[in-house]
Amino acid sequence: MYKSIIVGTGPAGLTAAIYLARANLNPLIIEGPQPGGQLTTTTEVENFPGFPDGIMGPELMDNMRKQAERFGAEFRTGWVNSVDTSSRPFKLQVEGLGELVTETLIISTGATAKYLGIPGEQDNVGRGVSTCATCDGFFFRGKEIIVVGGGDSALEEAGFLTRFASKVTLVHRRDELRASKIMQDRVRANEKVEWALNRTPLEVVAGENGVTGLKVRNNATGEEELIEASGVFVAIGHHPNTGFLGGQITTDENGYIVVNPGTSETNVEGIFACGDVQDTRYRQAITAAGSGCMAAMDAEKYIESLEHPAAVL
Ligand code: NAP
Numbered sequence: 001m002y003k004s005i006i007v008g009t010g011p012a013g014l015t016a017a018i019y020l021a022r023a024n025l026n027p028l029i030i031e032g033p034q035p036g037g038q039l040t041t042t043t044e045v046e047n048f049p050g051f052p053d054g055i056m057g058p059e060l061m062d063n064m065r066k067q068a069e070r071f072g073a074e075f076r077t078g079w080v081n082s083v084d085t086s087s088r089p090f091k092l093q094v095e096g097l098g099e100l101v102t103e104t105l106i107i108s109t110g111a112t113a114k115y116l117g118i119p120g121e122q123d124n125v126g127r128g129v130s131t132c133a134t135c136d137g138f139f140f141r142g143k144e145i146i147v148v149g150g151g152d153s154a155l156e157e158a159g160f161l162t163r164f165a166s167k168v169t170l171v172h173r174r175d176e177l178r179a180s181k182i183m184q185d186r187v188r189a190n191e192k193v194e195w196a197l198n199r200t201p202l203e204v205v206a207g208e209n210g211v212t213g214l215k216v217r218n219n220a221t222g223e224e225e226l227i228e229a230s231g232v233f234v235a236i237g238h239h240p241n242t243g244f245l246g247g248q249i250t251t252d253e254n255g256y257i258v259v260n261p262g263t264s265e266t267n268v269e270g271i272f273a274c275g276d277v278q279d280t281r282y283r284q285a286i287t288a289a290g291s292g293c294m295a296a297m298d299a300e301k302y303i304e305s306l307e308h309p310a311a312v313l
Pocket of ligand 1: 149151152153154172173178201235238282283
């Protein structure tokens with residue numbers, strides 16, 4: 001039996017791992033198919049304190065992982081199918097690892113990229129449709145690309161993709177962007193970016209060799225337009241990875257785990273949540289890391305209360 005299992009290896013899970021490992025609690029960290037979380041699909045991280053010249057996302061995650069391993073954290077690859085919270089210790093059914101038993105559980109499963117849900121989109125994932133500029137941008141050298149979305153992610157991806165593309169068209173459904181001003185200013189100064197604002201995506205158009213464009217509705221005129229491109233990068237946000245909890249942990253209407261204010265405690269004692277899976281507001285690497293520290297300290301205190309009930313207030 002483990003004292004603590006952490007599900008998810010983004011900045012939240014890895015920070016929790018560092019803290020629990022340093023507390024001699026030998027946490028097990030279950031890694032999914034995208035170890036390191038969203039930061040492994042980003043490029044340079046300029047706002048994580050301690051790196052005045054910035055650091056590449058994958059390198060930052062690799063460093064955090066090594067730091068956790070140094071103190072005895074154990075990493076295993078698996079996919080958590082379900083968690084039984086009805087009795088203690090908690091039981092996890094993990095594909096690839098079987099049944100695992102733990103006194104505390106830290107959920108740091110993050111959030112996954114959303115798709116538009118329009119015709120032609122899913123059929124062409126890997127044939128021109130992507131949600132990861134860092135992963136796939138290289139394939140579009142000298143080509144025209146569309147990025148869909150009006151938030152920081154979309155603008156960041158648009159800027160990044162101009163390294164490869166001959167032109168990047170940013171398609172956003174409203175006239176106004178949601179992205180921060182600094183990001184807007186940066187992308188507006190980039191001559192390779194064209195703007196197709198107030199356009200609603202209708203269909204990804206493709207031929208034998210993959211994507212050829214995106215059909216959109218011009219919301220000002222009501223007309224349909226075809227924007228030609230070889231790639232469509234969808235950057236419209238994420239949804240939390242909470243499906244495996246089977247409704248046993250309280251979430252909000254969008255699936256984000258609800259924690260007791262100012263803590264990482266979920267509605268089930270002994271189960272804690274940190275990072276983007278419980279954060280609808282900040283969603284930053286540094287806030288995820290901070291919440292991972294909180295989850296580890298909350299779990300540590302809970303374990304202590306099991307072992308020495310009288311000593312913990
Ligand atoms: P977001 O802020 O939620 O923006 C999503 C964008 O996609 C919005 O502009 C939204 O349009 C659009 N959208 C959503 N569903 C759509 C649909 N079905 N069809 C067309 N458009 C759709 O998500 P995000 O950009 O991924 O950012 C998430 C958080 O991470 C934010 O807090 C952001 O600041 C942060 N972030 C920060 C950085 C950085 O600082 N370097 C980089 C990336 C992300 P509407 O505007 O019309 O709703």
